[in-house]
Amino acid sequence: MQFHHHGYVSGDPRVQPPAGVGINRPADLPDEVDVLIVGSGPAGMLTAAQLSQFPGVTTRIVERRGGRLAIGQADGIQARSVETFQAFGFAERIIAEAYRITEMAFWKPDPADPSRISRAARTLDDETGISEFPHLIVNQARVLDYFAEYMANAPTRMSPDYGYEFRGLTVTGEGDYPVTVTLLHTAGPNEGQERTVRARYVVGADGARSKVRASIGCTLAGDQANHAWGVMDTLAVTDFPDIRMKCAIQSGTGGSILLIPREGGHLFRMYVDLGEVSQDDNGAVRSTTIEEIIGKANEILHPYTLDVRDVAWHSVYEVGHRLTDRFDDVLPEERGTRTPRVFITGDACHTHSAKAGQGMNVSMQDGFNLGWKLGHVLEGRSPESLLSTYSAERQVVAKNLIDFDKEWSTLMAKKPEEFENPSELEDFYVRTSEFPFGFMTKYAPSMLIAAPAHQDLATGFPIGKRFKSAPVVRVCDANPVHLGHQATADGRWRIYVFADAATPRTGQQGTASSVAEFAAWIADAPDSPLAATPSGVDQDAWFDVKVVYQQDHTGVDIGAVPAAFKPQVGPFHLTYLEKVYATDPAADIFDVRGLSRDGVVVVVRPDQYVANVLPLTATAELAEFFAPLLSSRTRDGVWT
Known part of the structure; x- marks a missing residue:
């Protein structure tokens, strides 16, 4: 955890300094917001927690209850969710109580x-x-508590606005705040009074009886x-x-x-x-x-x-197993002509039985998928077209979930004499375990997911699936860590550079190697994705570039590691050394994840899904991949 880069911190390092909209955040719900989230369930809270890391974005989450949830219905926490909690900083604590x-x-x-x-x-x-x-098994209410704590400690100092019920919305398509939302006070001195809020975007996380879903004309269809x-x-x-x-x-x-x-x-x-x-x-x-x-x-x-x-x-x-035809307000005939303004997540999109333990887990991944995309668009990092990928990606996942749950719930309801094989139920449980664990999601090629042209260079990191961690050793302090666990939910892209066999040694900085040439390109080339990072922020503010060498940590001279992997951070321009890793002799990541010994670049989205796999020499392909995902802005902040 990095926290002294702005000066000495003596308090809880999980409490980040307030910034942007978190400075003097108004206690009352504003009349105008960037994102209004309706519903403080798992999908809504994770979306809000992710957006709490974007100080320039005004996000508010409204809930019709008068306070926090006391008893939640959901309780099953699959491994993919715990992996997500790790990125939000509370996996260890929730594991301890679960x-x-x-x-x-x-x-x-x-x-x-x-x-x-x-x-x-x-x-x-x-x-x-x-x-x-x-x-794990832990009450949904505790999961929401942890996300609430994370939001409160974030730069935006976010917290739910309790006592507001969603009544309806209108998408005018006009002005800076094209969505007008009508709310009803359900608690407090204004109980029974209506309130109007204007928003750039609205996220409906208001459950199976979603009024947001109804307001954009979506209906649940499926089995009775x-x-x-x-x-x-x-x-x-x-x-x-x-x-x-x-x-x-x-x-x-x-x-x-x-x-x-x-x-x-x-x-x-x-x-x-x-x-x-x-x-x-x-x-x-x-x-x-x-x-x-x-x-x-x-x-x-x-x-x-x-x-x-x-x-x-x-x-x-x-x-009942039901699914909406779309997860946003863009009608099929409008696709390609405009971008979404209203989104629905979680049970508002998909309903199924509780016995597969998937409802809360899949709902949270809906929020993780959408949150960073809204943040990137609203901060000017990415074009609005990025938002169209949410419905396209998550609807397929929901359909797969419903198909799985139909089979599992049917098996659970069978009478013993109806089974052809006495062990059919337990065989299905073992055979399909990767799906309920949350690791079968595989996004199709799109503007966010590259075609698998170079997949053979990293067979253990399938493009479109989540980045599966593996042990490495941090060079600067010889600490064994899990590589994937070092990625926090801060909205940054990850670029993992797995080096070729060359050994970085002092006095050999000029020695030719693929990783050295890649480092020079990504640090200085005008077509490097890092060139989009605005001036006035840390070098790694938008892209977290890490390197993993094939040698063990004693064979890597950190002084000879290219500067691209040791960015200067904070107002004192301190050199950040914790992005340089070596292999763990007990579990060489190159062998464990099928990585090419000639070197390979693995690009990972902010929500931890592998977006591209490339050879070290394919800098033009990497630039081409990021070009449509980044607004045309140079380091000095000038739009081109």
């Missing part, structure tokens, strides 16, 4: 007595080592619900031996339970199968009482018993 899933147990009717259940199998949660991050589940967070005394283990339980009577232990010990969640829902039910199943849910759970668990002592929360829901 429940960690390491195994899953599968219970089925006892072959000797089908009226009883018995444990049929156990599977490791991450059998193939997909991620270095764990699979036909199966109901009762869900409860409970404290109970039981003789069921795997009560602190994630379990899929199928009884001889046909009923099923998905058991999820919760953080803090004792508390656990049960999704209890309530069976098929008739077409003429008209929502009657939703009136199922907690006593009936507990009774059904005891039937399924036989011969074990469940003595419920307290219920923290419960609900009844019907499984």
